Amino acid sequence: MSESPAHRHFIQQIVDADLADGRRSEVVTRFPPEPNGYLHIGHAKSICLNFGLALEFKGRCHLRMDDTNPTKEEVEYVDSIKEDVRWLGFDWGGHYYQASDYFDRMHADAIRLIQLGKAYVCFLTQDQIREFHGDEKRPGRPSPTRDASVGENLMAFERMTRGEFDEGKAVLRAKIDMASPNMHMRDPVIYRIRKAHHHNTGDKWRVYPMYDYAHPLEDAYEGVTHSICTLEFEVHRPFYDWLLRTLDTPVKPQQIEFARLNLTYTVMSKRRLLELVQEGRVAGWDDPRMPTISGMRRRGYTPAALRRFCETVGVTKNNSLSDVALLEHAVRDDLNRTSSRFMAVLDPVRLVIENYPEGQVEELQAVNNPEDPSAGTRKVPFSRTLLIERADFLEQAEKKFFRLTPGQEVRLRWGYFVKCTGCRKDAAGKVTEVTCVYDPSTRGGDAPDGRKVKGTIHWVSEAHAGEVEARLYDRLFAHEDLNDIPEGKDWRDLLNPESLRKVRARVEPALLAVGPGTRVQFERNGYFCADAKDSKPGAPVFNRTVTLKDSWAKQAPKA
RNA sequence: AGACCCGUGGUGUAAUGGUAGCACAGGAGAUUUUGGUUCUCCUUGUCGGGGUUCGAAUCCCUGCGGGUCUACCA
Secondary structure, three states: OOOOOOOOOHHHHHHHHHHHOOOOOOOEEEEOOOOOOOOEHHHHHHHHHHHHHHHHOOOEEEEEEOOOOOOOOOHHHHHHHHHHHHHOOOOOOOOEEEHHHHHHHHHHHHHHHHHOOOEEEEOOOHHHHHHHOOOOOOOOOOOOOOOOOHHHHHHHHHHHHHOOOOOOOOEEEEOOOOOOOOHHHOOOEEEEEOOOOEOOOEOOOOEEEOHHHHHHHHHHHHOOOEEEEEHHHHHHHHHHHHHHHHHOOOOOOEEEEEOOOOEOOOOOOHHHHHHHHHOOOOOOOOOOOOOEHHHHHHHOOOHHHHHHHHHHHOOOOOOOOEOHHHHHHHHHHHHHHHOEEEOEEOOEEEEEEOOOOOOOOEEEEEEOOOOOHHHOEEEEEEOOEEEEEHHHEOOOOOOOOOOEOOOOEEEEOOOOEEEEEEEEEOOOOOEEEEEEEEEHHHOOOOOOOOOOOOOEEOOEEOOOOEEEEEEEEOOOEOOOOOOOOOOOOOHHHHEOOOOEEEEEEEEOHHHHHOOOOOEEEEOOOEEEEEOOOOOEOOEOEEEEEEEOOOHHHHHOOOO
8 A cells, every 4th residue: 555554554553452462362353244145345344354454463364154043044145255255365264153053052151141140031022121121311120020030040041942932922131231321231132032944053943142142252252352343333342341251251352343334326234235136126136236245246346456445445433435436446457457458349330441442351460458568469350341439430529539520530449540531421310431541551550651640449340340248337326425315315216227228339359259257448448347147158248347537528528 | 312433635544742644536737559557746634612732633621513322133
């Protein structure tokens, strides 16, 4: 990074201090998603943070499925999470865990808690619990069974565990302080009854631990030293510490909170992403418009770009909204160095070279990547009838227009200088064909007499060009800050109706051969990625990853 | 209304009592066989008010603004 080279974010500083004063002798972190959805770019930030810390301090980072709620979790999600973490470039080694693998141990600890007089079974209904809870101004009231004996609680919890009660009829609660200003300390529920099938433990359990209870224990069982989570868990920390202290676990991990990532023009909550998928507003979790890791992968974003972006946004406790331009810059920066160039015409119009011999075909040599000589060259067929972008011709243009307009000379990329002679139009006045003459001495794109042209345009030979589907993606939402919805609007109203435009593009022959997942640049158009799902051998489908920066579009009159 | 957290250019982030810097975005120019890339330059900031100090973005007080919390979700 170009920030001050010695900069260490606040979590690194905490770890530095812990190691320096001997409070810790190693660094163990974890990335603990609940497998109830696909990972998104916000998770990528957490993954980079946790695995990054482990790498930096030569510790380890566990991948752990936080699967304590059987009604919301699925193996499909487990598999996608593993794939995404790996794709991002991180390795959990042998340290893959599941919260559900600890259910026995957690249950035993719950019994221990009861024996310590620190937990009790409560038979209040959900509504009653809420009512007894009190609020900011009023302390809560004790549950009728709050002071039941250890024996009674042990028995009641045993009956809960055996499935003798229906869902909702009883819960196990920690016994802390019904008057605490922190609501999470007012005897939080730590076990509830769920008669549901769990994707890992099957039908073994009828009681399942709550997040607040399970998470600190998972961390402690695994020897996690630094348990990093997002800001909204700040108020949960007192309970996290209370539980470890009360149970006196051998390892006492430290919970540290940082600000979650927010991005302009998109949503980041799993709930909303799930709704987009379920309501069919996108094609799936991996729709290239989604901020999911799988969506971005399909769109053509690289792991390096995502990692770089996460570095750029940093780690702080500030609530912030990162400009998606930061992400796009990281992507362009990476793709500019690594992707091969090709010529593809997204909105074709015919260009006829009047003085080029009918039937003649030449193979012109094109450079694959000007940023990388080792990428080599390729041959591109050239002939009398070409296709160019419709926007590269203007019958009447101002002086700043460097492309084709009657009387003006431009270079055909890797081809010849051509001078525009005019155009033909249909009855409606639409241009059907642009005409020009070429200078045979400029083959390859340089004039022997040293004359210059201001513009270079891309092209394909009509007779040789392939035709492919290109999907032009734009931002999913037309609204910048999705955490700030205008009065009277639903967030769905803010979807960008033009987030996807499909076109039939005409492409140079070499482009037909690229395999699924290949990232390329369409010269002067943008970076594209052959869709991993819909591409067929010889018939790739291209997703536009991001456009090229376009300083002409900014000042040009709208086409 | 309480408790807790957070306020640095348009955006993100440094400076940890001692020159407010970097990246993105925006603007101008140069280079260029992509109006891309690269290079140069420029615009824009410490939320307000007090205090401590030789010196405050940094420490204290206060006001303001934003966020979080009152699930048998995580």
